[in-house]
Amino acid sequence: MKKIFLACMILLVFIACKEEAKTSVKEVKETITETVVEPVDSIVEVEIKEPVKKSARQLKEELTAKGFKTFDYVDKKTNDTILMQQYFMAFLKRGPIRGQNEEETADLQKEHLAHLAKMYELGYADISGPFGDDGDIRGITIYNVPTQKMADSLANSDPMVKAGRLEIEMHPWWAAKGFPLR
Template sequence: MVRVKHILLVAIIFYSFLSCKNETSTETKAQVPSVFNADESGKEVADVLKEQELSVSALKKKLVREGYEVFDYVDPKTKDTILMQQYFMAFLKEGPIRNQNEEEAVLLQEEHLAHLSKMYDLGYADISGPLDGDSAIKGVTIYNVPTLKIADSLAHTDPMVKAGRLIIELHPWWAAKSFRLR
């Protein structure tokens, strides 16, 4: 029985790896135009780069209209225009009220995770997770909102924060748009 479970687990991991690899390959082709040759429709390199620049420009205008802080620069190595956006990094730190019984703590954790899920669904948070170890910082959430005031308001609606089990420390943080974690 253990051997069957092991084989099944290996098959699932292998299938997941293959499906992720295919998905990434497709996404990469769609997002990164070939700048070394004319593409299938006969566009020259300059045309492809001009289209890419317009999309960065359009995104920048949209973000500025929505109140986000942004700037762009040209990467000296790739000559690509990189659009930077200000995000807000919330450090979830150990709060002063940690005397909840086990049942209350479990309920708060469930509500905390539901809150984070809602933040993702609404597009307000991009990434979140706990930290390992005995640090006073228990986790991090990156808010994708225009202002520190909005990020602070959203972070303070977290049930763990409302209960005093966690406190929030917010910092502006800059990251390039459309870059993925590596």
């Protein structure tokens, strides 16, 4: 009888502990659910400001103060005044030193693209790209700087030019300020 009583007591303790554990897990789950489900009321409003559109006159004054050459052109159809700005177009031509091995050429190309990206990020170059043929003129970069001396300096700091794989031919070029490519 003692064995049956002892077995029943062990069984009851075991069942009681099991129920207590279930309750504890259930309580923990409810606590976690309550914490996760709470709504978040923190919406951050961001004010997006439209860029201030400057008149051609204001833009011309700013550019002139920075040393850029400009002139006004009046469109006969619309009677609009168009501000023309001098840029510098660098023709990247096939250079005299082209004996680099494949690995050196690949490294130079990475450095060349990084240089062009940096010129764009700093605002010195507005557009760059290769030509689609295999001619002597390999590509162009249009520099948005006030002087040809500055454009020459930036173009000649290109790793491909320094290595002699490319050489630069620079020309002043006029374009309407702010007109996009189509």
